[in-house]
Amino acid sequence: MTDQTDINSEDLRIRPVDSSHIADLIRIADETNLSAWTAQNYLDEFQMPGSIMLRLESALNVTIGFVVGRIVEGGVVESEQQAEIYNIAIDKSEQGKGFGQLLFDAFIEKCNEQNVTSVWLEVRESNEKAIGFYKSNGFEHVQSRNNFYDNPREAALLMKLVLK
Ligand SMILES: CC(C)(COP(=O)(O)OP(=O)(O)OC[C@H]1O[C@@H](n2cnc3c(N)ncnc32)[C@H](O)[C@@H]1OP(=O)(O)O)[C@@H](O)C(=O)NCCC(=O)NCCS
Incomplete structure (x- = not known):
């Protein structure tokens, strides 16, 4: 949980994840019952071509949430690409305030820059909140x-989300 109150979206920044943030990602994933990635899983993901790992941070550099996904080769046409979202999560105490939307929009912006035509993900069938969000x-x-x-x-x- 964050120890801050009244975080406004104007105070937030989206930055690439680096290895110093892995412990934060593991904490938030654990808190929100996401599929457990180890530190090595995150380190491996940094090396993957097309990897997109973004972190939402407060003005005090506290991690509020993150998204991990990847642009993958997939389309029949060379200019068509697909993306996958593996994990997206917002600190439990900060959910429902529009912060997940900020991260998601930033992920989609990266996809649009790379001519991604569809985004795919898997979600637990009982995860009504995430399904509603998607x-x-x-x-x-x-x-x-x-x-x-x-x-x-x-x-x-x-x-599946069709982008273009
Ligand atoms: C899913 C998650 C990332 C959404 O982030 P969030 O910050 O809580 O969501 P936001 O406040 O940005 O909501 C954005 C929009 O999503 C929709 N939404 C959010 N929660 C919803 C819910 N429970 N039911 C239906 N729609 C919902 C709404 O349209 C909302 O817009 P609105 O507030 O204008 O109505 C967040 O709830 C989370 O971390 N969940 C736990 C981890 C998880 O399950 N991740 C997905 C794994 S596949």
């Missing part, structure tokens, strides 16, 4: 994947 951002549920997650075992919804 649907309000134009994602559609295209498929379900049974037994996709462990602890607890659960299906994933595969969701």
